[in-house]
Amino acid sequence: xxxxxxxxxxxxxxxxxxxxxxxxxxxxxxxxxxxxxxxxxxxxxxxxxxxxxxxxxxxxxxxxxxxxxxxxxxxxxxxxxxxxxxxxxxxxxxxxxxxxxxxxxxxxxxxxxxxxxxxxxxxxxxxxxxxxxxxxxxxxxxxxxxxxxxxxxxxxxxxxxxxxxxxxxxxxxxxxxxxxxxxxxxxxxxxxxxxxxxxxxxxxxxxxxxxxxxxxxxxxxxxxxxxxxxxxxxxxxxxxx
Amino acid sequence: xxxxxxxxxxxxxxxxxxxxxxxxxxxxxxxxxxxxxxxxxxxxxxxxxxxxxxxxxxxxxxxxxxxxxxxxxxxxxxxxxxxxxxxxxxxxxxxxxxxxxxxxxxxxxxxxxxxxxxxxxxxxxxxxxxxxxxxxxxxxxxxxxxxxxxxxxxxxxxxxxxxxxxxxxxxxxxxxxxxxxxxxxxxxxxxxxxxxxxxxxxxxxxxxxxxxxxxxxxxxxxxxxxxxxxxxxxxxxxxxxxxxxxxxxxxxxxxxxxxxxxxxxxxxxxxxxxxxxxxxxxxxxxxxxxxxxxxxxxxxxxxxxxxxxxxxxxxxxxxxxxxxxxxxxxxxxxxxxxxxxxxxxxxxxxxxxxxxxxxxxxxxxxxxxxxxxxxxxxxxxxxxxxxxxxxxxxxxxxxxxxxxxxxxxxxxxxxxxxxxxxxxxxxxxxxxxxxxxxxxxxxxxxxxxxxxxxxxxxxxxxxxxxxx
Numbered sequence: 189x190x191x192x193x194x195x196x197x198x199x200x201x202x203x204x205x206x207x208x209x210x211x212x213x214x215x216x217x218x219x220x221x222x223x224x225x226x227x228x229x230x231x232x233x234x235x236x237x238x239x240x241x242x243x244x245x246x247x248x249x250x251x252x253x254x255x256x257x258x259x260x261x262x263x264x265x266x267x268x269x270x271x272x273x274x275x276x277x278x279x280x281x282x283x284x285x286x287x288x289x290x291x292x293x294x295x296x297x298x299x300x301x302x303x304x305x306x307x308x309x310x311x312x313x314x315x316x317x318x319x320x321x322x323x324x325x326x327x328x329x330x331x332x333x334x335x336x337x338x339x340x341x342x343x344x345x346x347x348x349x350x351x352x353x354x355x356x357x358x359x360x361x362x363x364x365x366x367x368x369x370x371x372x373x374x375x376x377x378x379x380x381x382x383x384x385x386x387x388x389x390x391x392x393x394x395x396x397x398x399x400x401x402x403x404x405x406x407x408x409x410x411x412x413x414x415x416x417x418x419x420x421x422x423x424x425x426x427x428x429x
Numbered sequence: 430x431x432x433x434x435x436x437x438x439x440x441x442x443x444x445x446x447x448x449x450x451x452x453x454x455x456x457x458x459x460x461x462x463x464x465x466x467x468x469x470x471x472x473x474x475x476x477x478x479x480x481x482x483x484x485x486x487x488x489x490x491x492x493x494x495x496x497x498x499x500x501x502x503x504x505x506x507x508x509x510x511x512x513x514x515x516x517x518x519x520x521x522x523x524x525x526x527x528x529x530x531x532x533x534x535x536x537x538x539x540x541x542x543x544x545x546x547x548x549x550x551x552x553x554x555x556x557x558x559x560x561x562x563x564x565x566x567x568x569x570x571x572x573x574x575x576x577x578x579x580x581x582x583x584x585x586x587x588x589x590x591x592x593x594x595x596x597x598x599x600x601x602x603x604x605x606x607x608x609x610x611x612x613x614x615x616x617x618x619x620x621x622x623x624x625x626x627x628x629x630x631x632x633x634x635x636x637x638x639x640x641x642x643x644x645x646x647x648x649x650x651x652x653x654x655x656x657x658x659x660x661x662x663x664x665x666x667x668x669x670x671x672x673x674x675x676x677x678x679x680x681x682x683x684x685x686x687x688x689x690x691x692x693x694x695x696x697x698x699x700x701x702x703x704x705x706x707x708x709x710x711x712x713x714x715x716x717x718x719x720x721x722x723x724x725x726x727x728x729x730x731x732x733x734x735x736x737x738x739x740x741x742x743x744x745x746x747x748x749x750x751x752x753x754x755x756x757x758x759x760x761x762x763x764x765x766x767x768x769x770x771x772x773x774x775x776x777x778x779x780x781x782x783x784x785x786x787x788x789x790x791x792x793x794x795x796x797x798x799x800x801x802x803x804x805x806x807x808x809x810x811x812x813x814x815x816x817x818x819x820x821x822x823x824x825x826x827x828x829x830x831x832x833x834x835x836x837x838x839x840x841x842x843x844x845x846x847x848x849x850x851x852x853x854x855x856x857x858x859x860x861x862x863x864x865x866x867x868x869x870x871x872x873x874x875x876x877x878x879x880x881x882x883x884x885x886x887x888x889x890x891x892x893x894x895x896x897x
Contacts, residue, residue, distance in 0.1 A: 241766045243893045265769035277695060277764060279702040284677035291681055291691035292768050316672040318702065335767065 198247035222388035231377035268335035272346035278320035305333035465557025490724035496586020692778030739861035746817025749790035773886035809868035816871035823878035830889035
C-alpha cells in the first residue's frame with residue numbers, strides 16, 4: 189500500500205500560538221483514517237493544511253503525490269473536502285450548487301449524479317430552495333454530496349456527522365465504510381470517539397497541536413482496550429504533562 | 430440599550446483593527462484630519478477662482494454622498510445583516526439568542542453606524558478645518574458651524590438611504606413610486622421656480638444663514654427620517670421555502686465564452702437574488718451620482734465647455750469602479766475552500782462580472798449626455814467613464830484582492846489608492862477639459878489596469894488564504 193497522505197514535521201503557527209507542532213504522519217491508501225483530538229487540538233488546521241486552505245509555517249505535506257504548498261489546486265482537484273464551517277453559497281439552490289460544483293470540477297452528466305445524491309441523502313424535496321433557507325442538517329447533506337459527487341480517491345472530512353440526525357448518521361457511516369471498501373481513502377477528523385471506533389481502521393490522536401499516538405483500532409480491541417478509554421487516558425496524561 | 434451600543438462599537442472597531450492592526454486603523458482618521466487641515470490652507474487660493482459659496486456646496490455634496498454610500502452599503506432588503514456580516518456571528522444576530530427585538534437591535538445598529546462613521550470620517554475632517562481656520566482668517570464660529578452642517582449632510586445621506594432601503598425591503602413597487610414621485614416633484618419645482626433644488630438642501634440653508642429655527646427644522650426632519658426607517662424596518666426572514674427553477678445552467682451556457690463562466694454565473698445570481706443588483710444600482714450608484722450631478726450643475730458656469738459632462742463621466746468612472754465591491758461582498762475565499770479554485774481565478778471571475786456590470790455606467794453617462802443636450806459627446810464621455818472605472822478597479826484589486834470593502838480602511842491601502850487614482854483623474858480631467866475628444870486618450874488606462882490586475886493575481890495567490 190502506498191501512502192496517500194504524507195507529512196513531515198508539519199508546523200502551523202498563528203502568532204504566538206502553535207496550532208500544529210511538528211506532525212509527521214502517513215495515511216495508507218484504502219484506509220478510513222480518524223484524526224482525533226479535543227476541541228482546539230489542531231484537527232481542523234491539519235485538514236486546512238492538507239487541502240491547501242492554509243499554508244504550513246514549516247514542514248512538508250504531500251497529498252496524492254502533490255505538494256500542498258506548491259500545488260494546492262491540483263490537491264483540491266483530486267480530493268473531496270467537507271470543511272468544518274463553510275456552507276454552500278446563499279443564493280444558489282441546492283440543485284444549482286451541485287451544478288456549479290460540476291462545472292468547476294468538469295463532472296460529466298452532473299444533473300443525473302446530483303439527482304442520485306438528492307435521493308440517497310433524502311433531500312430531493314429541498315433541491316430547488318436557496319441554500320440560505322436550508323436547515324443546517326440539509327446544508328451538511330449538500331456539502332457531503334459536493335465532496336463525493338466526483339468520486340475522489342481521497343476525501344478529507346472535518347466533523348462529518350455533527351449536524352445529522354441519528355438516521356442520517358447511520359446512513360453516512362455506512363456510506364463511508366462502503367466507500368473505503370472500493371479502495372478509496374477517507375481522512376476524517378472528529379471528537380466523537382464512538383464514531384471513530386465504529387468505522388475507522390486507523391487513527392491518530394492530537395492534543396494541543398502535538399501528535400500523541402498513531403495506531404490501528406483493531407490493535408486496541410485485540411489488547412482488550414477501547415478507543416474512548418485509551419483516548420481519555422492519553423489526553424489526560426498529556427494535559428497533566 | 431447603552432450596553433448593546435457600546436458592544437457594537439467595540440465590535441466594529443475590532444473587526445477593522447484586527448484586519449489592519451490597531452495602529453494602522455487608528456491612523457485612518459488622523460489621515461483624514463491631515464488632508465482636511467492641509468487642504469484648508471488652499472481655500473484662499475481656490476476661492477480666487479470659485480464663486481463664493483461653491484466650495485461649501487461641493488463639500489456638503491461630498492458629505493451627503495458619503496452618508497448615502499455608508500448607508501447604502503449592505504443595508505438592502507431582508508439580507509441586511511447577512512450581507513453585511515456574512516457568516517460571522519455578531520451582535521447584529523443577537524435577537525436569536527438574547528431577549529431583544531430585531532427593531533431594537535436595528536436602532537442600535539443605525540446609531541452605532543452614525544456615531545462610528547462620524548468619528549471616522551466627519552469629525553476628523555471638521556476638526557482639521559477648525560485647526561486651520563485661524564491661519565486662513567476664518568472665524569471659529571464659522572468652522573464650528575461647518576462641522577455641524579457637514580454632520581447634518583452626512584446624516585441626511587445616511588438616514589435617507591436607511592429609509593429607502595427599509596421601504597425597499599417591504600415593497601419594491603412602493604419604493605419605485607416614491608422615487609418617481611420625488612423625482613417628478615423636484616423637476617416640477619425646478620422648472621416652475623427656475624432654481625436648482627439643491628439650494629434647498631437643509632444643511633446648506635443652515636450653513637448659509639444659521640438660525641435656531643432652521644436648526645430645529647433640520648433636526649426634526651432627520652429624526653423623522655430615522656424614526657420612520659426604524660419603524661418600517663423588516664427583520665430578516667428566516668426559513669423561506671420559496672422554490673426557484675434552475676437559472677444557473679442556462680446562464681452558464683449563455684456565459685460560456687467568458688473566462689470563468691461558472692463563477693460569473695454564480696456572481697450574477699448572487700446579485701440578482703439578493704436584490705443587490707437593483708438595490709446597489711439605485712443606492713450606491715444612481716442616487717449618489719444624481720446628487721453629484723445636481724451639485725456639479727451649479728458649478729457649470731466655471732467649467733470649460735462640456736466640462737460638466739466630462740467631469741461627471743470621470744466621477745461616474747470612479748463610482749462605477751466600486752462595483753467591484755458589489756461582486757466581492759457575497760463570499761470570501763473560504764467559500765471556495767472545497768473546490769479547485771485559486772485566488773487568481775476568483776479575481777478573474779470577479780473582474781469578468783465587474784465588466785458585465787459596466788453597462789450600467791455606460792447607460793448612465795449616455796443618459797446624462799442626452800439630458801444635458803450633449804449627445805454628440807456620448808462616445809468620448811462613455812469611453813472616459815469606463816476607462817477610469819477599469820483603471821480604478823485594477824488599482825483596487827491590486828491593493829485589496831478579494832476584500833476591497835474592508836481593506837479600504839487600511840490607511841496604507843487608502844493612501845496608495847488615492848495617489849494612484851488621483852494622478853490619473855487629474856491628468857484625464859485636464860485632457861478632457863482641453864478638448865472633449867482627448868477623452869479617447871483614456872483608453873490608454875487599459876494598460877496599467879491590465880498590469881495591476883496581473884500583479885494582483887500573483888500577489889494574492891502568494892498570500893495565505895487562511896489569512897483573508
